[in-house]
Amino acid sequence: MHKPVTWPLVRGAEIEERAGELSQAELLELEAAYCSHGDTVHYTDPPKIFESCEGSFLYDAEGREYLDLQMWYSAVNFGYRNARLNGAARRQLDRLPQVASQYLHREKIELAAALARAAEQRFGLKGRVHFNVGGSQAVEDSLKLVRNARDGKSLMFAFEGGYHGRTLGASAITSSYRYRRPYGHFGDRAHFVQFPYHFRGPKGMSKEEYGSHCVRQFARLFESEYGGVWDPKAGRAEFAAFYVEPIQGTGGYVIPPKTFFVELKQVLDRHGILLVVDEIQMGFYRTGKLFSIEHFGVEPDIIVFGKALTNGLNPLSGIWAREELINPDVFPPGSTHSTFNANPMGTAVGLEAMKMMGEIDYEAMVMEKGAYLLRGLEDLKRRYKIVGDVDGLGLALRMEICEAHDSFTPSKAIVDRMVQEGLEGDLEVDGRPYGLVLDIGGYHKNVITLAPSLHITRHEMDLSLQLLDRVLHRVSKSEVIA
Numbered sequence: 001m002h003k004p005v006t007w008p009l010v011r012g013a014e015i016e017e018r019a020g021e022l023s024q025a026e027l028l029e030l031e032a033a034y035c036s037h038g039d040t041v042h043y044t045d046p047p048k049i050f051e052s053c054e055g056s057f058l059y060d061a062e063g064r065e066y067l068d069l070q071m072w073y074s075a076v077n078f079g080y081r082n083a084r085l086n087g088a089a090r091r092q093l094d095r096l097p098q099v100a101s102q103y104l105h106r107e108k109i110e111l112a113a114a115l116a117r118a119a120e121q122r123f124g125l126k127g128r129v130h131f132n133v134g135g136s137q138a139v140e141d142s143l144k145l146v147r148n149a150r151d152g153k154s155l156m157f158a159f160e161g162g163y164h165g166r167t168l169g170a171s172a173i174t175s176s177y178r179y180r181r182p183y184g185h186f187g188d189r190a191h192f193v194q195f196p197y198h199f200r201g202p203k204g205m206s207k208e209e210y211g212s213h214c215v216r217q218f219a220r221l222f223e224s225e226y227g228g229v230w231d232p233k234a235g236r237a238e239f240a241a242f243y244v245e246p247i248q249g250t251g252g253y254v255i256p257p258k259t260f261f262v263e264l265k266q267v268l269d270r271h272g273i274l275l276v277v278d279e280i281q282m283g284f285y286r287t288g289k290l291f292s293i294e295h296f297g298v299e300p301d302i303i304v305f306g307k308a309l310t311n312g313l314n315p316l317s318g319i320w321a322r323e324e325l326i327n328p329d330v331f332p333p334g335s336t337h338s339t340f341n342a343n344p345m346g347t348a349v350g351l352e353a354m355k356m357m358g359e360i361d362y363e364a365m366v367m368e369k370g371a372y373l374l375r376g377l378e379d380l381k382r383r384y385k386i387v388g389d390v391d392g393l394g395l396a397l398r399m400e401i402c403e404a405h406d407s408f409t410p411s412k413a414i415v416d417r418m419v420q421e422g423l424e425g426d427l428e429v430d431g432r433p434y435g436l437v438l439d440i441g442g443y444h445k446n447v448i449t450l451a452p453s454l455h456i457t458r459h460e461m462d463l464s465l466q467l468l469d470r471v472l473h474r475v476s477k478s479e480v481i482a
């Protein structure tokens with residue numbers, strides 16, 4: 001039994017003397033007493049504490065190895081402690097780690113140019129880049145940009161199952177009412193539109209048919225003034241923009257048909273509605289493209305990015321927008337500005353990451369690895385009735401867990417057990433114990449959303465499949481699905 005943390009210990013100097021040496025139990029006791037739980041999600045009981053990381057692995061205090069198949073919700077696309085990116089952070093730390101954002105530094109300018117040129121190459125559009133520090137904050141900035149470009153209109157469309165963050169503005173366009181319920185409304189809630197989630201769509205429709213069906217349902221709103229969104233006499237929509245994730249992230253890595261966004265964009269263009277593409281989770285080669293929207297053949301008006309640009313090191317996020325929306329005449333200095341945006345540490349790492357993405361053929365590498373893992377997941381689906389669906393685009397892969405009797409009824413309970421089993425750290429492969437770090441997503445919280453390191457090796461992919469097999473085996477045997 002550990003010694004309970006007593007008040008004198010916390011109030012006195014002893015806590016500082018022992019900092020770094022507290023046992024796991026003592027840390028958890030302090031966490032229970034002093035940490036807000038509002039800024040985390042305790043998936044397991046007790047919550048897991050990690051000590052170090054490398055490549056595709058996290059390590060706990062006992063040195064147990066956990067293969068990570070979620071990589072900080074896709075923020076660490078290039079592997080933990082990536083030597084090249086960490087090197088860029090160290091160099092910046094020793095040269096110009098901080099400077100007020102009213103002044104310029106070369107990394108900000110070069111990174112903005114790299115991102116804008118990348119967008120120009122891909123979409124043939126001149127644009128500009130605006131930085132901030134978190135995904136939600138960049139979403140907030142994009143909302144200002146959109147409102148500004150559409151005469152202050154504050155209404156947005158977004159998708160059922162979409163996730164755009166938890167700040168007040170971002171949660172207003174995120175479909176879950178759960179994130180808004182305790183706080184009331186601070187802005188206009190989006191109008192949420194059906195996303196073509198084919199596995200749970202109407203039976204008898206192909207994926208493409210279902211995509212077209214969803215677009216037709218949306219287009220119906222504009223057929224007359226009675227759809228509630230369009231004034232045919234003035235030729236104006238009440239809504240400024242449609243916020244989309246090309247592949248839904250938190251929604252469970254749902255991949256729409258290839259034709260979907262072209263069809264949707266036609267409706268938006270007819271009615272002067274901007275397309276805002278949230279690439280915060282799927283950007284930076286998670287799906288085999290710099291921006292996942294590239295798979296779908298449409299030009300975005302605004303792209304929002306974050307997470308993996310700095311491989312999860314110093315936070316940096318931002319937006320790219322078409323010139324006419326963001327040039328300094330329409331969006332002047334100070335329009336939305338904060339202390340840490342475009343910070344030197346983040347922009348230095350982002351710049352190095354962009355250089356790396358320009359040198360390595362991530363597209364070929366990610367598509368090949370993704371196809372290999374997807375074949376393995378399909379094999380697991382054949383062997384385990386609780387696996388209802390698997391799918392993937394690049395290294396964004398999904399495994400939907402269901403009740404065994406029909407391989408369809410969603411089972412959150414089994415997924416929760418899978419996550420817990422993975423974190424026990426006692427899954428055996430070739431006589432060695434491993435843990436497995438999994439993330440949960442999906443409309444019914446029954447999807448394992450798999451986002452391994454883009455640098456995952458063949459050996460680690462085989463290990464991933466073996467560990468998933470062990471976890472599925474354990475939970476399939478249990479009473480949960482009896």
Ligand SMILES: Cc1ncc(COP(=O)(O)O)c(C=O)c1O
Pocket residue numbers: 073134135136137139163164165166245249250278279280281282306307
């Ligand atoms: C698609 C998407 N948009 C926005 C966000 C919010 O980003 P952040 O958590 O950095 O605020 C996330 C985070 O998971 C996301 O996946």
